[in-house]
Amino acid sequence: QVQLVESGGALVRPGGSLRLSCAASGSIFSLNNMGWYRQVPGKQRELVAGFTSAGSTIYADFVKGRFSISRDNAKNTVYLQMYDLKPEDTAVYYCNKRTWVATAPYDYWGQGTQVTVSS
Numbered sequence: 001q002v003q004l005v006e007s008g009g010a011l012v013r014p015g016g017s018l019r020l021s022c023a024a025s026g027s028i029f030s031l032n033n034m035g036w037y038r039q040v041p042g043k044q045r046e047l048v049a050g051f052t053s054a055g056s057t058i059y060a061d062f063v064k065g066r067f068s069i070s071r072d073n074a075k076n077t078v079y080l081q082m083y084d085l086k087p088e089d090t091a092v093y094y095c096n097k098r099t100w101v102a103t104a105p106y107d108y109w110g111q112g113t114q115v116t117v118s119s
Contacts, residue, residue, distance in 0.1 A: 002026040002108040004095040008115030011084055016117070019082040022095030022110060031071045034100040036080045038091035038115075045094070049080060085117045
């Protein structure tokens with residue numbers, strides 16, 4: 001019903017920049033309740049940044065001031081602009097769309113894109 005395709009992951013030097021893209025298609029009528037998560041092997045998947053149901057932005061404390069989420073409604077695309085990347089930012093980054101069935105949330109995920117920060 002919902003398809004999410006991430007792109008933009010790469011190998012980058014510490015202090016560098018990268019922009020991730022998430023192209024959404026299917027039964028999506030707005031880009032609200034969409035965002036970015038990241039995960040490393042053996043660890044919990046964690047929220048990086050997202051848009052709430054009201055369209056406001058939320059950020060994890062560890063990326064505030066370095067990352068910025070934005071969107072292009074005409075292209076049905078959500079972006080994550082990352083600055084001052086650090087080795088601890090290395091992870092697979094996933095695009096997310098949250099929907100609700102009654103009061104139960106249901107998450108759609110993209111395939112993930114690898115970000116590696118290393119010298």
